[in-house]
Amino acid sequence: MRYQQLNHNWNADPNAPSPHLTVSGQIVxxxxxxxxxxxxxxxxxxxxxxxxxxxxxxxxxxxxxxGYYNGQHRYKNHQLPWGYFYELLTDWEVDFPQGAFILERAAGSTQLHHFIFFLRDMTFECVAESWNIQCM
Known part of the structure; x- marks a missing residue:
């Protein structure tokens, strides 16, 4: 399992991150x-x-x-530690959860990256071209 942790000087609140997801076109x-x-x-x-x-x-x-520590995810903690934001360096066409929401066909798939963010009570994954963070 190859990955790169992306959140070195920030993370979600460990107790109540209260995540809220919005989708507008191809922006999540x-x-x-x-x-x-x-x-x-x-x-x-x-x-x-x-x-x-x-x-x-x-x-x-x-x-x-x-659920993660009880083996309900396709990864184990020794493969991918819980609680952080990562880019997964895997074949996302094979390695992605079933039942995903597909927004657009994967044209130009060489520019797409696989991201995962473990929050306290939720797990977010996406395949996207890029990401950024803005503190509010």
Whole structure:
């Protein structure tokens, strides 16, 4: 399993991130509360928005940390540690959850990347061209 962790100086609130997903065309946005306990630059109540551009497909499930550690995910913790935001360096055409929402055909698929974000009570995955984060 190859991956790259993308959130080194931020993360979602570990207790109540309250994620909210919006989709507009091929832009998928995930809004959530930031972890002010671990990262001093944030105060309790600060939010962030992850935006994924040219999103091909996404999955937003209720898989939580308890389910993950009980083997209800296709990865195990020793393969991919729970609780972070990653780019997965896998073949996303094979390695993606069943029942995904497909937004657009995968034209130019060499430019698409597979992302996963483990939140306390949710797991978000998408295949998109790019991402950015904006603190609010």
């Amino acid at each position: 946005q995930l809004e959530f509360y930031l972890n002010a306990f671990q990262f001093e630059q944030f105060q309790e109540g600060d939010k962030a928005c992850l935006a994924f551009r040219n999103c091909h497909k996404y999955s937003f499930t209720s898989l939580n940390d308890e």
